[in-house]
Amino acid sequence: MFSDDLAEHSASLYRFALSITRDPVLAADLVQDTFVRAIERADQYRGEAALEAWLHRILHNIAIDRVRREARELVVEEVEESWMDDDYTVDPETLAIRTQTREELLDALARIPFIYRTAVALHDIEGWTVREIAEVQDIGLPAAKQRLRRGRMSLVTALAEGHERRRQLEGVPMRCWDARKHISDYLDGALDTETTHLVEIHVGVCPTCPPLYAALVDASDRLSTLRDDNAVIPPDLELRIRARLGA
Helix, strand or coil: CHHHHHHCCHHHHHHHHHHHHCCHHHHHHHHHHHHHHHHHCHHHCCCCCCHHHHHHHHHHHHHHHHCCCCCCCCCHHHHHHHHHCCCCCCCHHHHHHHCCCHHHHHHHHHCCCHHHHHHHHHHHHCCCCHHHHHHHHCCCHHHHHHHHHHHHHHHHHHHHHHHHHHHHCCCCCCCHHHHHCCHHHHHCCCCCHHHHHHHHHHHHHCCCHHHHHHHHHHHHHHHHHHCCCCCCCCHHHHHHHHHHHHC
16 A cells, blocks of 8 residues: 555654754654655656655655744855865864764754755765755756755864854753753743753853743733734634534
């Protein structure tokens, strides 16, 4: 059955989704959405391309819709300009040590803009060819080569910059993402005492998280003013909903 064929690729898809999002929950959602969309479009799969490639293309397109550019991402054009400067370099021995650490690699990979991150993840993690990446991303071969090149350059730059940032945060409890993923529950008072304490210490010391926290508080407070208790559902819409539910 087609669904059984899909299941065979679940591990590969999840691994890919996790490498480009670094978020287990989002990665699981992407895989689930990929299977749903694949089943919905089963009649469109003609077998011209390998099923695995077709599924990765679906996941890639869904991820583009859901994953947006974040402030922590590098600006690739600036990275490339640095690499064009003959005086730009890094300490290879230091970076060699960092590349041995899984967390260092994942942190650097997460800071690469999405389209370059996926090219690096598919090629250097999953072992795909550049031509296969071009097909998944629906771009030409030269563009795929450019994305891989820029992605690799950005990875090295991110590794170099990431270490300096972590040096500045030495002694601060929790990594930024570990603190930020708890902020919503923190605002709602839904965290346990220990986690609440760690989040508060992190936000009090971290140079980048306080503005994000303040923005969340302000946005949440302002959203509460949008509630209109006088709003009522249009009669024709209510009738359509009741008819649909009855059906």
